[in-house]
Amino acid sequence: MNDKLEVTAAALAIGDELLSGRTRDKNIGHLAQTLTSVGINLKEVRIVADEQSEIVHAVNALRGKFDYLFTSGGIGPTHDDITADAVSKAFEVECIYDEAAMELLAAHYKSREMEFTEARQRMARMPQGASHIDNPVSKAPGFNIDNVYVMAGVPKVFEAMLNNVVPTLKTGQKLLSRSIPCKHGEGVIGTPLGVIQKDNPDISIGSYPRFGDDGSFSTEIIVRGLNVEDVDKAADDIEQMLANLG
C-alpha cells in the first residue's frame, strides 16, 4: 500500500472496570469501524487501569507513534477520573480549570437548578491549551491537545464526541475490501491462499474461520487494498483458486 496515503491511529481505553471484567468495552469496536469507514487505519489499542503512570506511559508511546490517539474514559467528576491530569502530565503542561468549560458547566447546572459542585467542576479540568470536544449528551466536554483526542467512557457520550471529532480529521484513502465466502476450511485453502498473497503484495488477504455447531468449518476470505484494480485482481485469483478446488 502507498504509505503516503496512510493515516494511522491508536486507541487507549482507560478504566479499572474494563480490566476487572465488570464492564465490557464497547468503544474500541465502534472506533475501529468509524475510523476504517473514513480511511484512518487503527493500528494499536491499549487498555490500562486508572493509574497515572500507566496512562502517561501509554499516551506518550502511542501519540508519538501514530497520527492520532483517541482515548476513552476517566474524565468524569470522581476521584478515580484522572485522565485530564495524566494527559497534562504526558504533555508536561499544567492541568487547569478551563475557563470556557467552567462557564459552560455553570450555566448548564444553573439551568437545571442543580448545584455546580466541586466534583462537577472537576469536569472542566484539561491541559492548558487544549480545545473542547463538544458533548451533546451530558455537556461536560472532552478535549483535544495536539494529536490526542480525550473522550468519555460512557458509550453514548463517546460516540457523540467522536461524531464531532471525525469531520475535523485528516483522512487517508479508504481501504477497499471484497468478501469472498468459501465452503472450505482454512486447512484446505491455506497454502494456495498464501501463494496468492505473495503474488499480490499490494493487497492484504485475511481469512476468518467459522465453526458450525455440527463440527463443520467454512471460511470468509477478505481482500483489502487501496486500489480497486489490485483488489479485483486478487479476488479474481482467489475465486479461480476456489473454482479449481471444486
Add this chain to the structure above:
Amino acid sequence: MNDKLEVTAAALAIGDELLSGRTRDKNIGHLAQTLTSVGINLKEVRIVADEQSEIVHAVNALRGKFDYLFTSGGIGPTHDDITADAVSKAFEVECIYDEAAMELLAAHYKSREMEFTEARQRMARMPQGASHIDNPVSKAPGFNIDNVYVMAGVPKVFEAMLNNVVPTLKTGQKLLSRSIPCKHGEGVIGTPLGVIQKDNPDISIGSYPRFGDDGSFSTEIIVRGLNVEDVDKAADDIEQMLANLG
C-alpha cells in the same frame, strides 16, 4: 493492597480484523472476568495487527512487566497466522514443527479422512521448548513458553484453552468487592467519595455512572479490596455518606 499477594497479567489480542472493526473482540472481556474470579489482576491489554514487529514488541513489553501474558489470535493455518513465529522471535528461539503436535494433528485428520495439508501442518508450529495447551474444540494446540500463554482467537477455542490453563496458574488473593447502588449522579457524590477513598487507602473505590433515557443519572459504587474488614469499613462509610445526603 498487599503487593506480595498480587499476581498480575496482561492480554494481547492479535489480528487485523479487530482493528478494522470487522470483528469485535470477545476474548478480552472473558479473560478479564475469568482472571478476576481466580485472583489474578489483569493490568494491561493491547491489540495489535498481524505484523511480526508489532507482535514481538508487544510480547516482550508485556511478558517482562507482568507475571503472565495471555495472547489470542494468529495460530491458524493461513499465511496471516504469524503468532507462533513472532513469539519465537520474541524469545529468540527457533519456531519448529513440534513433533507431538504433528502426531496429534496427523492422527486427527486421518481419523476424519481429511488430508493433513501443508497449511494444517502450520498449526503444529511453535517455539522450541514450548508445551501444549490442549484444544478440545478443534485439536490444534495452543502453547505455553515461560510466562506466555498463546491461544486461539476464535472465542469458543480461546475459552476452552483458557479453561485448561487456569488451573495451572499461581493465583493471588481474590479481590473482594461490594456494590452500592446510589440514586445520585457522580456530580453529587464525587467530592465526599474522594474523601472516603483518601481515608481508606487499602481499598479501591470506583463509581460508574448510568444515564437514564429520561436524562436522569444514577451511579453504581464499587468497593474493592483484599481484606473483608477493609472493604466493609469503606462500604459502611459510603452508605453513611449516602444516608446523610438523604
